[in-house]
Amino acid sequence: MTYFFVFLGGGLGSLARFLVSKFSGQIFTTNFPMGTFISNMMACALLAVFVVLFTSKSAEYPWIQPLLIVGFCGGFSTFSTFGNETFQLMDSGNHLLAIFNVVISVFVGIGLIYLIRLKS
Numbered sequence: 001m002t003y004f005f006v007f008l009g010g011g012l013g014s015l016a017r018f019l020v021s022k023f024s025g026q027i028f029t030t031n032f033p034m035g036t037f038i039s040n041m042m043a044c045a046l047l048a049v050f051v052v053l054f055t056s057k058s059a060e061y062p063w064i065q066p067l068l069i070v071g072f073c074g075g076f077s078t079f080s081t082f083g084n085e086t087f088q089l090m091d092s093g094n095h096l097l098a099i100f101n102v103v104i105s106v107f108v109g110i111g112l113i114y115l116i117r118l119k120s
Helices: 002-027 034-057 064-076 079-091 095-119
Strands: none
Touching: 002 034, 002 064, 034 064, 034 079, 034 095, 079 095
16 A cells, blocks of 8 residues: 555645646746746645654554655655756756756755754
8 A cells, every 4th residue: 555655645746746837837937947946845845844743643644654755745846857957057058047046946945844843
């Protein structure tokens, strides 16, 4: 059943990432890959919340980690797209925007997890 929960969560997370990217593309007009940034930051925040809420309940609810933490957050975040979009920014001459993408994604992502887990 663990594999099924990872599969289900990953599919739902990927669908959520697709929708966030689609809607953010309609809202923001920028060269910055806003959809990927938003979905990755939301995935970081959700992962931290899930860890805080469910770590102590893992024996009681063994499906939570594979469904939400591994599956959903893994499908919702995307390192490969982040890497590709950063490369595309560099390839098109937007070196500063590429560096900004890397720096803000790493610091905000880790910062969100730190702040949420610190508050618990």
